[in-house]
Amino acid sequence: MTKKQSQVIIYIILTIVSVVAVFPFIWTIISATHTNTQIFNPSYAMIPQSSFVGNLLDLQASMPIWNNLFNSIFITVTFTALTLFLDSMAGYGFAKYKFKGRNVLFFACLITMMIPSQVTMVPLFIQVTKMNWVNTSWAVIMPGLAAMFGVFLMRQSFEQFPNDLIESSRIDGAGEIRIFFQVVAPAMKPAFASLGILTFVQQWGNYMWPLIVLNSEKSYTLPLAIAMLVSPGAVINYGAVMVGAVIAFLPVLIFFLLFQKNFIQGMLSGAVKG
Amino acid sequence: MGYKLKQKLAPVIFIGPFLIVFAIFMLYPILYSIVLSLGKYRAGNIVFVGLKNYQYLLTEGLFYKSLLNTFIILIIQVPCMTVLALIFGCLLNSAIVKGKGLFRMFTFMPVLIDAVSYSVVFSLLFSENGGFVNNILNVFGISSQNWFSSGPLAISVIMIALTWRWTGYNSVIMLSGLQNISNDLYEAASIDGANTFVKFWKITIPQLKPVLLFSIFNSINGTLQLFTEPNLLTSGGPANSTMTAVLYLYKVGFKQFNFGIASAGSYILAILIAVLTFIQLHVTKED
Numbered sequence: 001m002t003k004k005q006s007q008v009i010i011y012i013i014l015t016i017v018s019v020v021a022v023f024p025f026i027w028t029i030i031s032a033t034h035t036n037t038q039i040f041n042p043s044y045a046m047i048p049q050s051s052f053v054g055n056l057l058d059l060q061a062s063m064p065i066w067n068n069l070f071n072s073i074f075i076t077v078t079f080t081a082l083t084l085f086l087d088s089m090a091g092y093g094f095a096k097y098k099f100k101g102r103n104v105l106f107f108a109c110l111i112t113m114m115i116p117s118q119v120t121m122v123p124l125f126i127q128v129t130k131m132n133w134v135n136t137s138w139a140v141i142m143p144g145l146a147a148m149f150g151v152f153l154m155r156q157s158f159e160q161f162p163n164d165l166i167e168s169s170r171i172d173g174a175g176e177i178r179i180f181f182q183v184v185a186p187a188m189k190p191a192f193a194s195l196g197i198l199t200f201v202q203q204w205g206n207y208m209w210p211l212i213v214l215n216s217e218k219s220y221t222l223p224l225a226i227a228m229l230v231s232p233g234a235v236i237n238y239g240a241v242m243v244g245a246v247i248a249f250l251p252v253l254i255f256f257l258l259f260q261k262n263f264i265q266g267m268l269s270g271a272v273k274g
Numbered sequence: 275m276g277y278k279l280k281q282k283l284a285p286v287i288f289i290g291p292f293l294i295v296f297a298i299f300m301l302y303p304i305l306y307s308i309v310l311s312l313g314k315y316r317a318g319n320i321v322f323v324g325l326k327n328y329q330y331l332l333t334e335g336l337f338y339k340s341l342l343n344t345f346i347i348l349i350i351q352v353p354c355m356t357v358l359a360l361i362f363g364c365l366l367n368s369a370i371v372k373g374k375g376l377f378r379m380f381t382f383m384p385v386l387i388d389a390v391s392y393s394v395v396f397s398l399l400f401s402e403n404g405g406f407v408n409n410i411l412n413v414f415g416i417s418s419q420n421w422f423s424s425g426p427l428a429i430s431v432i433m434i435a436l437t438w439r440w441t442g443y444n445s446v447i448m449l450s451g452l453q454n455i456s457n458d459l460y461e462a463a464s465i466d467g468a469n470t471f472v473k474f475w476k477i478t479i480p481q482l483k484p485v486l487l488f489s490i491f492n493s494i495n496g497t498l499q500l501f502t503e504p505n506l507l508t509s510g511g512p513a514n515s516t517m518t519a520v521l522y523l524y525k526v527g528f529k530q531f532n533f534g535i536a537s538a539g540s541y542i543l544a545i546l547i548a549v550l551t552f553i554q555l556h557v558t559k560e561d
Contacts, residue, residue, distance in 0.1 A: 003370060006370070007370045007371070010365050010368055010370070010371055011371065013362075013365060014362075014365055014366070014371065014377045017362055017377070017380075017381055017442075018376075018377055018380035018381060020438070021380050021381050021383055021384050021438070021442055022380050022383060024384075024387075024392065024395050024396070024399065024438070025383065025387070027395070027399070027406065028391075028395050031398070039398065039404075040401065040403060040404030040405065041404060042404070042409040042412075045406065045409065086291055086292045086295060087292065089287075089288045089289070089291065089292065090288060090289045090291075090292035090293070092288055093284070093285045093287075093288030093289035094289065097281070097284055097285040097288070099282070099285050102285075109296060112300055112301075112304070114544075114547065114548055114551050115304065115544050115547075116498070116499055116540065116543055116544055116547055117499075118499070118520055118523055118540040118543060118544075119303075119304060119307050119537075119540040119541065119543075119544050120299075120300065120303035120304060120307060121527065121536075121540070122307060122310055122527050122533045122536050122537050122540070123302075123303035123304075123306035123307045123310060123537075124299065124303050125527075125528070126306075126315075126533070127299075127302075127303065127306075142295070142299060143299040143303075145292075145295045145299065146295050146296045146298070146299035146300035147300075148296070148300075151292060175280070176280060176281065176284040176287070176288075177284075177287065180288070201386060204388060205387075205388030205389050205390070207388070207389055207390050207501075207502050208501050208502065208520075208524070212528055222388075223388050223389070223390035223391065224390075226390050226391060226394060227390045227394070227506060230394055230397070230506070232509060238398060241394060242395075242398075244391075245391035245394060245395060248387075248388050248390070248391045249386070249387045249388060249391050252386050252387070252388075253383070253386060253387075256382075256383070256386050257379075260375075260379055263382075263386075264378075264382060264446060267382075267385060267386075267443065268446065268447060268450060
C-alpha cells in the first residue's frame with residue numbers, strides 16, 4: 001500500500017467516524033423543526049421544516065421550561081463556583097501545609113472516591129427530606145460538594161507550585177489567605193479551568209440525583225424536564241421534546257467550540273478518576 | 275497573632291470548610307447507610323433485622339438478573355469500544371493526516387450532550403415505527419426491526435448508544451497517550467526493519483498500556499453504574515432484559531421505598547467495584 005492509498009483510507013474512516021459522531025446533533029436540531037408526523041416520515045428526513053416555533057410553544061405549554069432552564073443554570077453555576085472554592089482551598093491545604101495526620105486524613109477521605117454514589121443516595125434522601133430541601137436547588141447542590149475528586153485533582157496541581165514563591169511572599173509580609181488568593185490561585189488558572197469545565201458539564205447533565213430530590217415541575221432541571229416529557233404513559237410531542245434537547249445541549253456545544261482545548265483537557269482530567 | 279500560630283491555623287482554614295461539607299454529606303451518609311442496610315425503615319424509625327436485607331438480595335432472582343445484564347453489557351460493549359477507540363486514536367495520531375484538530379473535535383462531541391437528551395434522541399432514532407434507523411434499513415431492503423420489543427435487540431440499542439457517546443472520548447484519551455510515545459522508538463524499529471504491525475504490537479501497545487488500562491477501568495466503572503440509558507431507552511424492559519443493577523436499586527429504593535434493601539444492594543455493588551479497583555491497582559502496579 002502506498003502512502004497516498006493509506007492516506008485516503010484514513011481520511012475515509014475518520015470522515016465516517018466524524019459523521020456518525022455529529023449526525024445525532026444535526027438530526028435533533030432538524031427534528032426540532034418537524035411536526036410529530038414529519039419526524040417519523042422518511043421523506044422529510046434531514047430536511048428542515050417550519051414548526052420550530054410551534055414546537056417551542058408546545059414545550060412551554062407542557063413544561064415550565066424557562067424555570068427549568070433557570071434552575072439548570074443556577075444549580076450548575078453555583079455548584080461549579082462552590083466546588084472550585086472548596087476544593088482548591090482544601091487541595092492547597094493538603095499540598096502545601098505539613099501537619100500531624102495529614103496523609104492519614106487525606107487518604108481516609110480519598111477512599112470515598114471508590115464508593116459508588118448509590119451508597120449514599122438513600123441516607124442523603126432521608127437527610128435532605130428532614131432538612132426540608134426537597135424540590136429546592138440546594139438539595140442538588142450541597143450533597144455533590146462532598147465529592148473528594150476535585151480536592152484530589154487540585155492537590156496534584158498545587159503540589160507543582162514552587163514553595164519558594166510562597167516563602168518569599170511570606171517574607172514580604174503577606175498573610176496565608178492573601179498568598180493563596182493573590183499569588184497561588186492566579187498562577188493555577190489552567191487547573192481551575194479543567195476542574196471547572198468538568199464539574200460544569202457533569203452537573204449540567206446530572207440526572208439520577210435530581211430525579212430523586214426534585215419532584216415538582218417548577219423545580220425540575222432541564223434534563224429532568226425532558227425526561228418527564230417522554231415518561232411512559234405520557235402523550236409525547238416529539239417535536240417539543242427535540243426543542244428541549246436542543247436547549248439543553250446547544251449552550252455546552254457552543255462553549256466547546258469556543259474553548260475547545262480547555263474543554264478537552266478538562267474532560268480528560270476526569271479520566272484520572274478511575 | 276504570631277507567625278507560627280498563623281501557619282498552624284492555616285490548614286484548618288483551608289481544609290476546614292470542605293471537611294465540614296464532607297462530614298455532613300459524605301461521612302455521615304456512609305455510616306447511616308450501613309445502619310439502614312441492617313434494618314427496616316418505617317416512618318422515620320429503623321427496626322434492626324440483621325443481615326436479612328443482604329440475604330433477601332442474594333436469593334432475589336431479579337437482582338441477579340440485573341447484575342447479569344450489567345455484566346453482559348460490560349463484557350461486550352467495553353472491549354468493542356476500547357478496540358474502536360484505540361484504532362481511531364491511532365488514526366487521529368497518524369502523521370500523514372492533515373486537519374487532525376477538526377476530526378478530534380467532531381469525535382469528541384458526543385460526550386458533551388447530557389445523558390438524558392441523547393437517550394431520548396436514540397430512542398427516537400431507533401423508534402420501531404418510522405424511526406431513522408429502520409428507515410435506513412428499509413433502504414437496504416432489510417425489514418424494520420422491533421428494537422424495544424426483544425431483549426437482545428433492546429440491550430444492543432443500549433450498547434450502540436453507549437458506544438456512540440463514549441468512543442470519541444476514549445479515542446482522545448488514547449491520542450493523548452500516543453502523543454507521549456517517543457518517536458525515536460519507532461525510528462529505531464524502522465532501522466531494524468520492523469513493519470507497521472510489528473511496531474504496533476511491540477511498541478505502541480506496551481507503551482500505551484497505562485493509558486489503555488485507565489480507559490478500560492474507567493469504562494468498567496461507568497458501566498457498573500449504568501442508569502440513565504436503560505431507564506430512558508427501555509425502562510429496563512422488555513421483561514427486565516435491560517434491567518441494570520443501579521436501575522434495580524433505584525426502583526427498590528425510590529419506587530417501592532424499601533430503603534433497607536436498596537442500601538444493602540448498594541453495598542454489594544460497592545464491594546464489586548472495590549474488588550475491581552483492587553485488581554486495577556494490582557495490574558497497574560506491575561509496570
